[in-house]
């Protein structure tokens with residue numbers, strides 16, 4: 594019997610050992626970028642199927658796949674017959690016969706899950722409306738590099754607590770057992786929780802004694818029509834000097850990017866904390882390589 598195919602579709606329900614294996618691989622790939630001889634994707638072609646814009650995720654996967662010996666094939670979903678109504682399951686069954694893995698950025702989580710089921714090739718969620726799991730792996734890598742083990746730390750998420758990045762953080766808190774406090778306005782808290790998560794409307798409560806202050810855009814991709822109402826609702830939910838002053842002395846500021854200055858983060862904090870924020874962006878590359886490598890090693894039955 595052949596080994597089951599591995600996917601990385603979200604952090605929901607993922608084992609701690611899986612996250613640790615990926616983080617260990619990511620750290621090796623970072624430390625030994627120039628010398629490492631592992632080529633787990635040698636001879637493989639991986640499709641990147643994107644229905645939403647991307648800078649970091651696209652570039653880190655394209656470069657990462659190449660550095661692991663494979664060939665990336667970028668496909669704008671609108672250029673595929675998918676954009677003219679061909680069902681996901683048919684697209685998946687075609688690509689599954691031609692390429693060795695898929696990295697998908699789209700809207701519905703169920704579309705990534707359906708693709709994985711029908712393509713029968715390792716499939717990665719590169720952001721859906723529900724989750725952004727690859728981002729959170731890179732974030733944890735960055736936080737642990739700078740502050741040591743995340744277990745027991747206080748992470749404050751400021752902004753849209755119902756967005757994909759916040760959801761993946763909520764799942765991560767339960768996996769790695771750290772304290773996650775999310776602060777957002779009425780109507781923008783998450784509908785999911787667990788014993789490691791607190792939600793509040795009070796940004797100060799979230800920031801007080803935090804080890805990490807984290808934010809994401811107020812308007813996620815696909816929600817552009819809500820821009821004006823969100824700008825009004827999120828006023829005050831910003832990482833700025835006043836908020837940083839409440840956090841622990843050694844606290845770091847993280848932003849998944851792209852950043853909108855003087856909305857979710859003040860322009861001065863973004864520049865003052867650029868080193869740690871762009872280290873976080875760089876880690877997208879190393880983290881993707883950890884994820885790709887982990888997927889290429891199917892479990893022994």
Ligand code: CP
Pocket residue numbers: 646647648649650651720728849850851
């Ligand atoms: N953080 C992130 O996923 O960035 P991109 O949208 O540029 O890929």
Ligand code: NVA
Pocket residue numbers: 720725756757758809810812813814849850851
């Ligand atoms: N929540 C944001 C993340 C961007 C990387 C979005 O979905 O647009």
